[in-house]
Amino acid sequence: MKTLSTFAFLMIFAIIFISCGEKSSKVLEGKSKKEIISLAPKVPGRILKIRINEGQIVRKGDTLLEISVPEVEAKILQAEGALFAADNQYQMAVRGATQEEKNQVTAIYNTALEQFQFAEKTYQRISKMFKDSLVTGQQYDEVLAKFNSARLQLEAAKSKKDEVLGGIRNEKINITEGQKKQAQGAYREAQVAYSERFIIAPKDMTIETIALHEGELALPGYNIIVGYDVHSVYFRFTVPESKLMEFKRNNEYEIELPFSKKTVKGKLVSVKELAKYAYKTSSYPNYQLGESVYELRIEPINFSADSIEDNFTAILKHSL
Numbered sequence: 001m002k003t004l005s006t007f008a009f010l011m012i013f014a015i016i017f018i019s020c021g022e023k024s025s026k027v028l029e030g031k032s033k034k035e036i037i038s039l040a041p042k043v044p045g046r047i048l049k050i051r052i053n054e055g056q057i058v059r060k061g062d063t064l065l066e067i068s069v070p071e072v073e074a075k076i077l078q079a080e081g082a083l084f085a086a087d088n089q090y091q092m093a094v095r096g097a098t099q100e101e102k103n104q105v106t107a108i109y110n111t112a113l114e115q116f117q118f119a120e121k122t123y124q125r126i127s128k129m130f131k132d133s134l135v136t137g138q139q140y141d142e143v144l145a146k147f148n149s150a151r152l153q154l155e156a157a158k159s160k161k162d163e164v165l166g167g168i169r170n171e172k173i174n175i176t177e178g179q180k181k182q183a184q185g186a187y188r189e190a191q192v193a194y195s196e197r198f199i200i201a202p203k204d205m206t207i208e209t210i211a212l213h214e215g216e217l218a219l220p221g222y223n224i225i226v227g228y229d230v231h232s233v234y235f236r237f238t239v240p241e242s243k244l245m246e247f248k249r250n251n252e253y254e255i256e257l258p259f260s261k262k263t264v265k266g267k268l269v270s271v272k273e274l275a276k277y278a279y280k281t282s283s284y285p286n287y288q289l290g291e292s293v294y295e296l297r298i299e300p301i302n303f304s305a306d307s308i309e310d311n312f313t314a315i316l317k318h319s320l
Helices: 002-025 070-095 099-131 137-165 170-195 241-246 276-281
Strands: 028-033 036-039 045-050 063-068 198-200 205-210 225-229 234-240 252-257 262-273 293-300 313-316
Touching: 070 170, 099 137, 234 241, 234 262, 234 313, 241 293, 252 293
Parallel strands: none
Antiparallel strands: 028 234, 028 313, 036 225, 045 063, 063 198, 205 225, 234 293, 252 262, 252 313, 262 293
């Protein structure tokens, strides 16, 4: 009987111990996360120089790598030439004709006037002689054609003279100004593209991955460098649908970092349903089949993010 009583006592103690252990183990385990920063070039080119290493901490504004972009350099030269020509066209339109151009159109007009006057006198004489049948019809037609040609040349010379001596036309200025602005835009675009040959750190960050090596081709939009913002941190936990109502947004929770022996207070800022394929990310997937799984995002309160690395183990002190 004594042996049976002892055995019964031990069984009861074991059951109590196991029950207590199960209750105490019902805590939520998660991970610390930092905001991911992905850097990609805007222009294509070959990696010329990589100035950082994986795992290195860089500061905002540091040059991480340089890309060779010879095509952009050629576009800058083309844009400079177009801008130079458009600027001179605009200046010429604003200033109007030079004195040499004025003298030239005046001389052309005077020459045309003399030719017209001579052709007019000749025509008048031939007309009288033709009436008296002293010249043939062929001779009369030739003189008439020369007279009409001289008249048209005089009109063209007069129009050109009026245009040059008449002053500046607003329409012409507006056209050349538009051409100049277009050339300026092309030049600035080429300069911006050329400045993109440097990949600059937008924030203080830890370099996690460098996808390419020197000499390899970098394409626009392809993430060359992936890292983490060193000053950002949040804690990620996953809970099943049946336990979600136990957590409230904006409530504060206590989080333990077991391996760094720290305790952090945090606020639940967002709850997001995970995609179906991500359901197995829960640390303790003890939920019913068909339940949805949600991600809890808890941000620390008054705690330095620099003292926590990415993917630290975190325990949310909340009994499920």
